[in-house]
Amino acid sequence: MEVVIAEERTLAELAADAVERLLRTEAAPVLGLATGSSPLRIYDELTSRHTSDGLSFAHAQAFMLDEYVGIADDHPQRYRNVIDAQIAARVDFAPRAVHGPEGSAADLAAASAEYEEAIAEAGGIDLQILGIGTDGHIAFNEPGSSLASRTRVKTLTKQTRLDNARFFDGDVDQVPPLCLTQGLATIMEAKHLVLIATGGAKAEAVHQMIEGPVSAMWPATVLQMHPHVTVLIDDAAASRLQLADYYRHSYANKPDWQHL
Ligand code: F6R
Numbered sequence: 001m002e003v004v005i006a007e008e009r010t011l012a013e014l015a016a017d018a019v020e021r022l023l024r025t026e027a028a029p030v031l032g033l034a035t036g037s038s039p040l041r042i043y044d045e046l047t048s049r050h051t052s053d054g055l056s057f058a059h060a061q062a063f064m065l066d067e068y069v070g071i072a073d074d075h076p077q078r079y080r081n082v083i084d085a086q087i088a089a090r091v092d093f094a095p096r097a098v099h100g101p102e103g104s105a106a107d108l109a110a111a112s113a114e115y116e117e118a119i120a121e122a123g124g125i126d127l128q129i130l131g132i133g134t135d136g137h138i139a140f141n142e143p144g145s146s147l148a149s150r151t152r153v154k155t156l157t158k159q160t161r162l163d164n165a166r167f168f169d170g171d172v173d174q175v176p177p178l179c180l181t182q183g184l185a186t187i188m189e190a191k192h193l194v195l196i197a198t199g200g201a202k203a204e205a206v207h208q209m210i211e212g213p214v215s216a217m218w219p220a221t222v223l224q225m226h227p228h229v230t231v232l233i234d235d236a237a238a239s240r241l242q243l244a245d246y247y248r249h250s251y252a253n254k255p256d257w258q259h260l
Helices: 008-025 040-053 079-086 108-121 158-167 184-188 200-211 219-225 244-252
Strands: 002-005 030-033 061-064 066-068 127-130 152-155 178-181 192-197 229-233
Touching: 002 244, 008 040, 008 127, 008 192, 008 229, 061 079, 061 108, 066 079, 108 152, 108 178, 184 219, 192 200, 192 219, 200 219, 200 229
Parallel strands: 002 229, 030 061, 030 127, 127 192, 192 229
Antiparallel strands: 066 178, 152 178
């Protein structure tokens, strides 16, 4: 696990560099997209590279991490609509190249299985962008999630609904209680995981993820078992890390030839 501590703009540029490298070198790249506030600057940076430097997504596919269950199709906070507004509709993905779990399906178990199949058919995810919840969730794998979990229905914790109430007029009761989410084992199959976290509210979850014991209580700790994880954090999110100086030293002395 590589930990990079830098200011927000640099973090977004580093993540965009990794995505750009993939898009420019792979014939059929597959991206994993997170929703929420954390990746916004990355998506802005990618959009700007698309507009100014001709970075193309036309040959790529993308898979979202999660979706609320039972949210109206035209609700602005439906993750499908959020991801369209944040990145998908701002660049040149081919029609139907961006996939999301079908949160309005009549049979959610079947929709979950179909989503797993779609990821496999695409050849798996090359680079997965992740955020982290204050309770240590990745995608919507809340504390107690099986480390071997696959795409399925999950119940959001009160904490996550409180955290996300800011997107629903500050009203926690408007935040849907259920979601469809990629499982932890699904996420672990992506080749490269790039997690971005900023702000002091994430500091404890970031500390547990990097330095705590692997446990379903802090689901992001499963990333310690993945061979290629990049954690991009600002000073505030790094403020609880015991080995922050070591991570800073390692990154400052990283060989030029080594990418993220
Ligand atoms: C969203 C997702 C979640 C968020 C997490 C952090 O697709 O997978 O795990 O990444 O809840 O959300 P923000 O970035 O809004 O703090």
